[in-house]
Amino acid sequence: MGRWGNGGEGGDEEVTGARKTSIFNLQSSTFNLQSPSLSQMVQIPVGRFEMGNESLDAVDNEKPAHQVYLDTYWIDRTPVTCGQYRLFMQACGYQTADWWSAEGWQWLQANPVTQPRYWLDDPTWDDHPVCGVSWYEAEAYANFVGKRLPTEAEWEKAASWNPTTQQRLTYPWGEALPDRDRANHNHLVGQTTPVGAFSRGQSSYGCDDMLGNVWEWTASWFDGYAGFEHYPYRGYSQAYFDGQHRVLKGGSWATRSWAMRCTFRNWYHPHIREIFVGFRCIRDSHATRG
Numbered sequence: 110m111g112r113w114g115n116g117g118e119g120g121d122e123e124v125t126g127a128r129k130t131s132i133f134n135l136q137s138s139t140f141n142l143q144s145p146s147l148s149q150m151v152q153i154p155v156g157r158f159e160m161g162n163e164s165l166d167a168v169d170n171e172k173p174a175h176q177v178y179l180d181t182y183w184i185d186r187t188p189v190t191c192g193q194y195r196l197f198m199q200a201c202g203y204q205t206a207d208w209w210s211a212e213g214w215q216w217l218q219a220n221p222v223t224q225p226r227y228w229l230d231d232p233t234w235d236d237h238p239v240c241g242v243s244w245y246e247a248e249a250y251a252n253f254v255g256k257r258l259p260t261e262a263e264w265e266k267a268a269s270w271n272p273t274t275q276q277r278l279t280y281p282w283g284e285a286l287p288d289r290d291r292a293n294h295n296h297l298v299g300q301t302t303p304v305g306a307f308s309r310g311q312s313s314y315g316c317d318d319m320l321g322n323v324w325e326w327t328a329s330w331f332d333g334y335a336g337f338e339h340y341p342y343r344g345y346s347q348a349y350f351d352g353q354h355r356v357l358k359g360g361s362w363a364t365r366s367w368a369m370r371c372t373f374r375n376w377y378h379p380h381i382r383e384i385f386v387g388f389r390c391i392r393d394s395h396a397t398r399g
Contacts, residue, residue: 149185149186149187150184150186151183151184151185151186151267151315152181152182152314153179153181153182153183153184153266153267153314154272155394156178156179156272157176157177157178157179158177158179158266158269158270158277159174159175159176159177159276159277160174160175160176160177160262160266160277160334161334162174162370166367166370168340168346169337169339169340169341169345170331170333170334170337170374171372172334172336172337173335173336173337174277175334177262179262179263180393181394182263182392183392183394184267184314184316184389184390184391184392185256185389185391186305186315186316187304187316187317187318188238188304188318188322188323188325188389189238189247189250189387189389189390190235190236190237190238190304191234191235191236191238191239192235192236193239193254194242194250195230197249197253198223198224200253202250203217203222203224204223208249208250208252208253209245209249210245210248210249216243216245217245225242226242226382226383226384227241228241236303236304237302237303237304238318238322238387239388240323240383240384240385240387241382241383241384241386242326242386242388243379243381243382244355244377244380244381245379245380246382247326247387247388250388250390251388251390256390256391256392257390257392257393258328258388258390258391259389259390260328261327261329261374263327264319264325264389267314267319268281268312268316268319268359268371269281269312269371270313270314271313272313272314273313278312278313278371279371280320280369280371281312281313281319281320281371282309282311282312286366287320290307290309291307291309291310291320292318292320292321292322292360292369293306293307293318293321293362294360294361294364294365295365295366296362296363297362300362301322301323304318304322305318307321319371320359320360320370321364321369322361322387323362323386324358324359324375324383324385325357325358325359325387325389326355326357326386326387326388327355327358328355329355329356330352330353330355330356331350331354331355331374331376332350333346333347353378354378355376355377355378355379356375356376357374357386358371358373361385363385364385
C-alpha cells in the first residue's frame with residue numbers, strides 16, 4: 110500500500126460509517142449539482158508537456174521535471190460513477206472473463222467478488238465516483254466500455270498542462286491553494302461528492318475532479334523518473350520501485366492540502382480495494398468516441 114494511502118487518510122473503521130450514511134445535504138453549499146453527460150470525454154491534443162515537479166514542496170519521486178511527448182487522446186471528463194459502473198455489473202462483468210486480463214481474472218477467481226468494496230445498491234449514489242475497486246476491476250471496466258486506463262503521463266497532462274500558455278500548473282485550476290470551492294478534500298465534506306460538482310476546480314482542458322474526491326488508478330508502474338535521486342533516504346520511495354505497485358493520482362476527499370497537487374504520486378498494489386480510490390478512463394484518438 111502507498112505511503113499516502115490508508116494510514117494517511119483514516120482507516121476503514123473510521124470512514125465506512127460515513128460512506129453508509131444518507132447522502133450529505135448539499136443543497137445550501139456552493140457545489141454545482143448539475144452532472145455532466147456520463148459519456149462526455151475531453152480531447153487532449155498531441156504535443157509535449159512538462160511532467161514532474163522541482164519545487165521545494167516536491168518529494169523525491171516527483172523529480173526531476175522533464176518533457177514528455179504524447180499523441181492525441183480522449184479522457185473522461187470525470188471519474189467513473191457508480192451509475193456507470195452498475196452497468197458493468199448488470200452485464201455480468203464480474204462473470205465474463207473477456208473483460209479481464211489474465212492476471213486480473215486469476216485475482217478474481219482467488220477473490221470471488223461481485224461488486225466493489227463498500228458498494229451500496231442505491232441510486233442516490235449514482236453520480237458519485239465509484240470507489241473500493243482494485244486496479245484489476247478498473248481495468249476490466251475500461252475494457253468493457255472500449256477504453257483503457259490512462260498512463261500517469263496522460264493523467265498528469267490532462268490535469269496540469271495549460272495549452273494556451275504552454276506551462277505546467279501546480280493545480281488544475283492554477284496556482285491558488287486548494288479550498289472548499291475547488292476540490293473535495295481534507296475531510297471538508299467527509300465523503301465523496303457528485304462528480305463535476307466543483308466547476309472552479311476544472312483543469313485547463315475542462316476535466317473535473319482531477320484533485321480530490323477519489324484517488325485514481327493509472328496504468329503506470331511506480332518507478333523513478335530518469336535522473337531520480339533519493340531524498341531524504343534511499344527507502345523513502347526507491348524501495349517501492351519494485352514493479353509491484355501501480356501509480357495513483359489526484360488525492361481524495363480525505364487527502365490533506367499539502368498533498369493536493371497534480372504531480373503528487375501515490376502507489377498501491379493492484380489488488381488493493383480502498384474506499385478512497387476510483388478511476389477514470391481514456392480512449393486513443395483513432396478510436397470512435399462514445
